[in-house]
Amino acid sequence: MASDSPAQQPQRRTQRRKTVFVVIAGMLSLAIMIGLRIANPPFVEAVRELTFDYYQRLWPREYVPMPVRIVDIDDASLTEYGQWPWPRTRIAALVDRLNELGAASIAFDMVFSEPDRTSPGRFAETLDYGTTLDASRMKALLSLLPDNDTVLAQALVNKPVILGFATLADKSGGTPLAKAGIAFGGTDPKTILAPFPSALVSLPEMQVTAAGSGGISLSRADTGGVVRRIPMLFSSGTQLYGSLAVESLRIAQGASGILVRATGASGEADTGNPAIAAMRVGAFTIPTTAAGELWVYYSPDRPERYVSVKDVFDPAKEPEVRTALEGNIVFIGTSAVGLFDIRATPLGDLVPGVSVHAQAVEQIISSNFLNRPDWSEGLEILITLALGLLMVVTLLLTGPVPSALIGGVLAVSGVALAIATFRQSALLLDPIYPSLSSLVVYGTATLQQYIVTEREKRFVRRAFGQYLAPELLSQLEEQPDAMQLGGEMRPLSIMFMDVRGFTPISEMLSPEDLVQFLNTLLSPLSDAIQHEAGTIDKYIGDSIMAFWNAPLETPDHAALACRAALRMREIVRELNDADAFGFKAAGKPIQTVQIGVGINSGPACVGNMGSDRRFNYSVVGDAVNVSARIESSCKPVGSELLVSHDTADAAPDFAYLEAGEIPLKGKSEPVVLFALVGDENVARSPEFLALRARHEKLVFAWREKNVAAAHGALDACRAAAPPALTAFYERFGERLAAMEQDLQTA
Known part of the structure; x- marks a missing residue:
């Protein structure tokens, strides 16, 4: 039998702790009920005798004339x-x-x-x-x-x-x-x-x-x-x-x-x-x-x-x-x-x-006697013990609703059996106390399970309330086992967002205004991430790090990340148009705000990192580093949104334009990046299809180092490109001029 993987072991420990708490609660309540039955206080005896009364009330002894009379x-x-x-x-x-x-x-x-x-x-x-x-x-x-x-x-x-x-x-x-x-x-x-x-x-x-x-x-x-x-x-x-x-x-x-x-x-x-x-x-x-x-x-x-x-x-x-x-x-x-x-x-x-x-x-x-033999007391205690243990086991194995149904069937069966033995042999057996005891055990164990589950939910909400969308958080509360504490490898899509030119912006604002600026910008951007089921890892000054496909699995995580990036770009444009930052009204030298977003998809280790008292649900790995480097390349490439080849392959229906092979820090070979232009509707539009055809010629000529063809294709792209891509093609022109100079000096 294969042993648990390191990623599964924390989950197993959590489940074992929950099981232990439920078992302790159930066994403690069962011990109390059995102790009460052995002590047999008046109220317990009264319930039992009332049960025996109903036996006789429902099935009294049939009157048969006997040589017994009452002179009245x-x-x-x-x-x-x-x-x-x-x-x-x-x-x-x-x-x-x-x-x-x-x-x-x-x-x-x-x-x-x-x-x-x-x-x-x-x-x-x-x-x-x-x-x-x-x-x-x-x-x-x-x-x-x-x-x-x-x-x-x-x-x-x-x-x-x-x-x-x-x-x-x-x-x-x-x-x-x-x-x-x-x-x-x-x-x-x-x-x-x-x-x-x-x-x-x-x-x-x-x-x-x-x-x-x-x-x-x-x-x-x-x-x-x-x-x-x-x-x-x-x-x-x-x-x-x-x-x-x-x-x-x-x-x-x-x-x-x-x-x-x-x-x-x-x-x-x-x-x-x-x-x-x-x-x-x-x-x-x-x-x-x-x-x-x-x-x-x-x-x-x-x-x-x-x-x-x-x-x-x-x-x-x-x-x-x-x-x-x-x-x-x-x-x-x-x-x-x-x-x-x-x-x-x-x-x-x-x-x-x-x-x-x-x-x-x-x-x-x-010779028509009611029978209440001495062993009946011990039998009822044994039945109480057996039913209580069974309720704890079924609760752990099947959950509250099935175990309640099973307990109900057993209780009804016990009552039916006790009635049958009374009808057959006038035997007085008490099915009520064992049934009530099993109900108490079930209720106590279920309450403990609920308490443990609620504690898990509070833990989840405390750990993820600031970083997940409410809908995703609710799902996670219902499926706490989906959160692998301690770290696990999982395919993720990782996003880094940064404000372009943040240093000049911070220099022209007072500390109070700078905080207000960041809150105004980061709050709607965070909402966009959470709306697309993203998990916010952390805020680093003017930057946001987020990821998809953890703690809950979202198979279309790359598409969700791309959709969030497009919405973030739209939000920044809306904030600038509305002068939400007050830069225009105050006559600041910087009038508009720009962001850069880098997205990469790949395997990374995600989990709770830190100590038992202070932790952070985060992601580490090479895929994270690549994503950060992609975000840093937004300005040199001239695109607000850049994604890796892996992300583009995982979400192929979006509108992409290849930015070419871009050298990334820490990578020995350049990495092919793509400018994220628009969503699926943009990708199917005739204008984009025409632009992409011209762009593919540009990229081909670039790779072939055919400078003349590349210049012609670049001019064609500039003519067909919307204003939002002006900076993208300007950077392409600069890189083309640099390549032409390199070829001339070679």
């Missing part, structure tokens, strides 16, 4: 039996009735934590009986009636009833009475679960007679007030408890215990991060999160799930109520809005809190 303390029941709380005797009657109807288990989504204020004994203490004998007898009779809490406690005996408890964040509550034996395999769950300080529990006499005790608290990890997960297991630090859903399943199956599988158990890898993997309750296995929670897969809330307490006690509806409840797991809760047990679900619905526990049991029985 609804508004109709409150109208029938009075406001809540009801006397515990009514609750006891409800338990007896549900047991009679054949409920497999009866789970209360509530806590009976305070004594019933409507118990006869407590009610008797609140009455004012006065001092009458009848009043004392009434108080004694009320005190003999059974206590409502005792009635409920006795109603729970030998019935499949589970009482709920709610965990508290402080130690103001009590400790639930454990009812289930809980065994575990692997890591002890008590070392994994965060212990609750205390709990809101039912009265002790009820806990003793109840068959089960289950937690009704919801997950503290959910965001936005939406219930997505519920704990399946609770720990007091010394004792484990099942949730209300788990206990309802256990009691319904007649199971005495619960088995918990954690990391380190048979078949479970010990990753070093203790986690709960699953629970087994009788015939059912429940996959859980590492914290022992269940992702609830919701179906739309259906009236088939509910049986009103009013209907339970209605003899006329016994057949249909028995059909609905017999052999079912029954949850008792409330849908009455005034009792404030309403929860938001991922489906966007507001449902009674008891519905969450019932739906959890439904999906356990149907």
Whole structure:
């Protein structure tokens, strides 16, 4: 493989620097995004959970009738039996009735934590009986009636009833009475679960007679007030408890215990991060999160799930109520809005809190689970890393627009794949964060690329703003690589312009007037050069050095240089006619200004020359020296515009007259030069064609040293030449006379 040429190496270094900056920006933003994902702050988790919510909202679990019902303390029941709380005797009657109807288990989504204020004994203490004998007898009779809490406690005996408890964040509550034996395999769950300080529990006499005790608290990890997960297991630090859903399943199956599988158990890898993997309750296995929670897969809330307490006690509806409840797991809760047990679900619905526990049991029985395995976190981080790296690579290889299209396709594909896995396996994968991360990486890297590009443009504008036409400068800003820093060989057309007789002009002007004179002259001449895509190399006093075909390639550079020279000659004539310099008005001894322009075409070295802090984009080489010498020959030749043979060959359509072989300083052999007379239109005019035919005879006779023929041809040329060529042919006559004298003395 060929190595880079010296001219290509600076460009390669510039491109490498740009690549390094873009890569650093992209990798830094990617590292930040991955760090955020690992840290998992609340706002990141909220976005992810919102994505999971939309999975369920778009594709909810299909409702299939299961042996799970909710006995609802609804508004109709409150109208029938009075406001809540009801006397515990009514609750006891409800338990007896549900047991009679054949409920497999009866789970209360509530806590009976305070004594019933409507118990006869407590009610008797609140009455004012006065001092009458009848009043004392009434108080004694009320005190003999059974206590409502005792009635409920006795109603729970030998019935499949589970009482709920709610965990508290402080130690103001009590400790639930454990009812289930809980065994575990692997890591002890008590070392994994965060212990609750205390709990809101039912009265002790009820806990003793109840068959089960289950937690009704919801997950503290959910965001936005939406219930997505519920704990399946609770720990007091010394004792484990099942949730209300788990206990309802256990009691319904007649199971005495619960088995918990954690990391380190048979078949479970010990990753070093203790986690709960699953629970087994009788015939059912429940996959859980590492914290022992269940992702609830919701179906739309259906009236088939509910049986009103009013209907339970209605003899006329016994057949249909028995059909609905017999052999079912029954949850008792409330849908009455005034009792404030309403929860938001991922489906966007507001449902009674008891519905969450019932739906959890439904999906356990149907084994229709949402899956969020431990490895999903690592997979999402890996995908984030891969997409971020891919965005940086594609940006460098293809540019902003193609890489954006590729990133968009990948993001859409990732979302489609995540949706497909959810539809197929109910797998919860987050495609949004990796996609957003790749967008951030793309944006950061693109911004850095833009900054680098803008820096290059500023560099280009700073380096070339004074020397290039705005149109050419804009092209160069869009193609900075066209500028080879450090120098390269390239075919160029080089121009030197000088003011004829500048020394006498400077002597007759004050310094301020001299500066004004130069600005008045050089400004429009510079515009003419830039208008023809020329690059101004430098100003040297009264002189201008310019070149074409760098930094941007212009294949017709010789023609552009010639066209600029003709326009410069025209500008000087216009300035003289308008007395723009004020010489005529001031009565100066010099009334008009003349210029000389020399143009040569050939290979030269062009590039940034100087230091990193101070440089000049310039051109050096023999072609430059020749151009300067040609300009110096304008006065001896008598032409304002002279070009070399190479320039005339490169732009053949212009009007030229050969000036003959002219000796140039530094050249061992004379060089053929041409007077630039006019543009393509002049070259095609009959007058010029006639003049050129006569001029060719003059040049032929000159070369043959035929003095007589040369004089005749010179007279013919003078007769046909316009006034602008008078000086040109006068110099020809002088050179012819010198040649004739040389021939005579030889």
